[in-house]
Amino acid sequence: MEGYVENINIRKMMIDGVQNELPQHDFLEKTFISGKKMHETTHVEWDKKVDDRAIAKFVSRDSDGILVQQGKFDTYVTQPAYIFEKMMLTPEMASDRAFSVNQYQQMSNDQRIAIMVAEMWKTLRKRAARKREQMVAEAIYTGKVQAVGVGVNGVVDFNYTADNFITLSGTGAWDGTDSDPFKDLDKWCLARQKKCGKYPNKIIVSHDVAHVFLDHPKVVEYMERNRQDVVDLEPELLSNGVSRVGKFRLYTGTVTIYIYNEWYDHPDTGVLTPMVPNGTVLLGYSGNDAQNELHYGFINNFKANLRAMPEFPNAWISEDGRKQFITLESASMVALRRPELFTIAHVLNNPFDV
Numbered sequence: 001m002e003g004y005v006e007n008i009n010i011r012k013m014m015i016d017g018v019q020n021e022l023p024q025h026d027f028l029e030k031t032f033i034s035g036k037k038m039h040e041t042t043h044v045e046w047d048k049k050v051d052d053r054a055i056a057k058f059v060s061r062d063s064d065g066i067l068v069q070q071g072k073f074d075t076y077v078t079q080p081a082y083i084f085e086k087m088m089l090t091p092e093m094a095s096d097r098a099f100s101v102n103q104y105q106q107m108s109n110d111q112r113i114a115i116m117v118a119e120m121w122k123t124l125r126k127r128a129a130r131k132r133e134q135m136v137a138e139a140i141y142t143g144k145v146q147a148v149g150v151g152v153n154g155v156v157d158f159n160y161t162a163d164n165f166i167t168l169s170g171t172g173a174w175d176g177t178d179s180d181p182f183k184d185l186d187k188w189c190l191a192r193q194k195k196c197g198k199y200p201n202k203i204i205v206s207h208d209v210a211h212v213f214l215d216h217p218k219v220v221e222y223m224e225r226n227r228q229d230v231v232d233l234e235p236e237l238l239s240n241g242v243s244r245v246g247k248f249r250l251y252t253g254t255v256t257i258y259i260y261n262e263w264y265d266h267p268d269t270g271v272l273t274p275m276v277p278n279g280t281v282l283l284g285y286s287g288n289d290a291q292n293e294l295h296y297g298f299i300n301n302f303k304a305n306l307r308a309m310p311e312f313p314n315a316w317i318s319e320d321g322r323k324q325f326i327t328l329e330s331a332s333m334v335a336l337r338r339p340e341l342f343t344i345a346h347v348l349n350n351p352f353d354v
Contacts, residue, residue: 025240025262026129028136028275031202031286033334035293038308044295045077046335053197078156080297080333081147083128087120089113089324117326121313124328128311132294132332134264137275139334140282141344149267158336163195166345174212174347181213181347182222186250188283188343193252196340198290200283203257206276207354209347210245210259255283279351283343291338297331304329 037044057066093116094109139145143160147153166188171178185203193199205213213219236244238258245257262275276282298304299312312329336342 025275026133027240027242027258027260027262028140028204029133029294031204032140032284032290033136033292033294034288034290036310037293037295037335039295039297040306040308042297042300042331043077043079044297044333044335045075046293046295046337048074048076048337048339076156076335078154078333080295080331081149081152081154082300083131083328083330083332084300085124085127086325086327087124089116089120089326090322113324117315117324120326121328124326125311128328128330130264133262133275135332136294136334139336140284140342141277141280143336143339145334156333158339160339160342163191164339164342164344166343166347168345168347169349173349174209174216175349179216180218181216182219182248182250184345184347185248185255185281185283186252188345189250189255190252192283192285192341192343196285196338198285198287198338198341199253200255200285200341200343201253202284202286203255204260204276204282204284205245205257206274206278206280206351207259207261208278208352209281211354212348213257214245277351278353279346279348281345281347283345285338285341290341292341293335293337295333295335297333299329299331301329 037046039045059066094113135145139156139158143158143164145156147156168174168176168179168184170176173179174181174184189200238244241261243259243261245259247254247256260276263272264275265271266273294310296308296310298306298308300306301312301314303314304312308331310330310332314327314329315325317324
């Protein structure tokens, strides 16, 4: 086994870099994940309470009272799939031009290596953040997380039920002749509120759905007729792939509709895949009381003191001094403690890439 010596200066620089937040396309995580939990174990666990709508009962004044049982809850236990990625530097690379650096700019080999290390660390962090966002998207849109990779093959199931999913087809689909998007949204929001007591306050549509929605004759008519009193239409381009279509007042409440454009390279096929599946509308509730979280298991590295943390940076030089490695380790798992907060509707007969 090849020996190594720790590169303390590089590692300190990487740890400092953790404090500098990089712009990431993490709209789903920031919108629907309200907290983080650390576990000093290889596995993580969370409780899911089964809520009901029971009400108190009347009794006579002479009664001994009615015994009320505490609500039930389910406990989920899983071992997060592990991320352990590394990049390598060699002495020959010190003579190469670093990314975005002027080739005529004078700098020492140490300065050049420092820039390369910083870029490698950014690359590893971006890969981990994108994987985390993909995991959140998969959990919300399918009710499951496929923990598949090198030496790992498992599924975390959040037990979505049939009423988490809606599929429109034929003339009732939004690209059909008899559809009414506003009535559909109003009906779905009311059904979700009835199910879990929370009114969906965020709606995310895929880009193809946004095209169909905004061009739909009934939507156009509705907005023109009620622009001042009923619809607050303020299209706005936000950061990191997010656009706000507007805020709409339905019969049952007010919702904000967003478009989220972000993609990732599918690890199996290499195909550029959207975080938000084509043809979909997501209704969800965003708030601290949503209780959906990211859980982290401990880092499988003595240098991390076997503690849990979102990311652990590390660096070392091989004993012969010919290779330097930059690494990132993480053990994260999304925990949907309130899966009943989400509705995923497939609303197009013919989804399309925009």
